Amino acid sequence: MRIDSKGLIYLEDVPVETIAREYGTPTYVYEENRIRANFRRALSAFRKYYPDFRFFYAIKANNNLAVANILRQEGAGIDAASINEILLAKKLGLGGEDVMFSGNFLSDDDIKQGLESGVIFNLDDISILPRVLKYGKPKFLSFRLNPGYGQCEVGDFVCNGGPNAKFGVHPDQIMDAYRLAKEAGITRFGAHMMPGSCIRDPEYFRFITGLLMDNIGKVGRELGINFEFIDLGGGLGIPYKHEDKVLDIDEAAKQVSDIFTRKIAEYGLNSPRLMMEPARYFVGDAGYIVGTVHSIKNSYSKIIGTDVSMNTLARPAMYGAYHHIYVNGREKEERAAVGLCGQVCENTDFWVRERMLPKDISLGDLIVVENAGAYGYAMSYQYNGRLRPAEVLVNGDKHYLIRTRENIEDLVRNVSVPDYLTK
Numbered sequence: 001m002r003i004d005s006k007g008l009i010y011l012e013d014v015p016v017e018t019i020a021r022e023y024g025t026p027t028y029v030y031e032e033n034r035i036r037a038n039f040r041r042a043l044s045a046f047r048k049y050y051p052d053f054r055f056f057y058a059i060k061a062n063n064n065l066a067v068a069n070i071l072r073q074e075g076a077g078i079d080a081a082s083i084n085e086i087l088l089a090k091k092l093g094l095g096g097e098d099v100m101f102s103g104n105f106l107s108d109d110d111i112k113q114g115l116e117s118g119v120i121f122n123l124d125d126i127s128i129l130p131r132v133l134k135y136g137k138p139k140f141l142s143f144r145l146n147p148g149y150g151q152c153e154v155g156d157f158v159c160n161g162g163p164n165a166k167f168g169v170h171p172d173q174i175m176d177a178y179r180l181a182k183e184a185g186i187t188r189f190g191a192h193m194m195p196g197s198c199i200r201d202p203e204y205f206r207f208i209t210g211l212l213m214d215n216i217g218k219v220g221r222e223l224g225i226n227f228e229f230i231d232l233g234g235g236l237g238i239p240y241k242h243e244d245k246v247l248d249i250d251e252a253a254k255q256v257s258d259i260f261t262r263k264i265a266e267y268g269l270n271s272p273r274l275m276m277e278p279a280r281y282f283v284g285d286a287g288y289i290v291g292t293v294h295s296i297k298n299s300y301s302k303i304i305g306t307d308v309s310m311n312t313l314a315r316p317a318m319y320g321a322y323h324h325i326y327v328n329g330r331e332k333e334e335r336a337a338v339g340l341c342g343q344v345c346e347n348t349d350f351w352v353r354e355r356m357l358p359k360d361i362s363l364g365d366l367i368v369v370e371n372a373g374a375y376g377y378a379m380s381y382q383y384n385g386r387l388r389p390a391e392v393l394v395n396g397d398k399h400y401l402i403r404t405r406e407n408i409e410d411l412v413r414n415v416s417v418p419d420y421l422t423k
């Protein structure tokens with residue numbers, strides 16, 4: 001993003017006015033060069049300290065195939081949370097060892113289809129293994145450990161580790177889990193963990209790596225398992241508030257590889273590949289929503305009404321997440337405290353209670369909501385008959401429609417009305 005001397009906003013080199021004119025609002029916009037730069041910065045940091053390193057992209061955060069293809073071109077595999085995400089990976093031309101299936105609380109159908117797909121199976125609980133073995137033997141298996149610890153950006157809402165999380169195998173069961181798998185004749189193993197989200201402290205990554213390695217190291221030593229990869233999950237954070245510190249990615253990589261190599265030596269492991277599967281770090285700050293101010297109310301307080309609603313961007317209403325807002329052409333102007341909302345009939349859609357925004361913000365002004373590239377469109381929905389927005393990719397001064405805005409047909413697509421009800 002760039003703001004010129006008149007306060008006009010450009011996403012890469014495309015004016016937001018062009019986006020609004022060509023595609024309407026609300027529209028998600030992704031900066032291709034920023035996605036690539038994010039990926040390359042992180043990859044080179046980790047490879048500098050541990051050359052046998054690979055990223056998988058957690059496609060749940062943004063499953064637009066144009067975006068995912070950028071990351072595939074950069075060399076990422078895919079972390080899939082569901083069978084459909086395995087099928088999305090297939091549409092990218094990825095399968096086998098380039099895809100890991102990390103679903104949780106799997107149904108028998110999930111298990112059967114997961115086995116058929118031939119991707120790496122990452123099991124969320126020891127109880128799933130016998131159910132998997134009923135249908136077949138995965139070629140490549142890992143378990144997701146819940147190390148009893150988790151850390152998160154917005155309270156317990158996105159905490160994926162620790163006693164309150166629904167994810168992962170209890171540390172007391174991890175040895176038995178791998179033992180059962182080995183006894184069943186499975187020969188290729190990895191290990192996985194994902195205890196935190198949006199973390200900007202390099203020490204956290206050192207700490208969780210140590211935790212995983214202490215659990216997994218004992219398994220390797222006792223069962224003679226040669227782990228081919230160790231996956232630390234996602235969680236590389238971005239600053240949502242401008243005063244938040246930026247994650248020192250080089251330091252995180254250094255800390256992780258330092259403890260990783262020490263623990264490999266301590267437990268006599270066979271130099272496994274080190275992996276992570278972030279999403280937010282790659283696409284979060286590369287995505288924006290362009291919206292329009294449609295209505296302004298002066299009542300108990302001043303509220304700016306926009307077409308960026310909780311159905312378009314769920315994170316603030318869902319777990320109080322913060323997103324910075326810019327107003328096109330007014331960034332240099334005097335500010336005043338106002339609220340801002342969308343158009344959905346829920347008061348959680350009053351998603352900014354008070355914020356210093358340009359004092360003269362007016363009908364027709366364009367707003368740009370920052371850091372919306374991860375868990376933005378992917379979490380959007382149709383409540384109140386409000387349709388999902390368009391998605392646009394920008395690269396330099398070029399812009400491409402990468403998902404059409406929904407219309408009324410999308411609202412009724414899967415609906416059928418019994419004849420007698422139409423009379």
Ligand SMILES: Cc1ncc(COP(=O)(O)O)c(C=O)c1O
Nearest residue numbers: 058194197198234235278279280
């Ligand atoms: C298993 C797993 N891996 C990776 C990720 C990506 O996390 P992040 O976007 O914080 O990097 C998630 C997100 O919830 C996840 O559940």
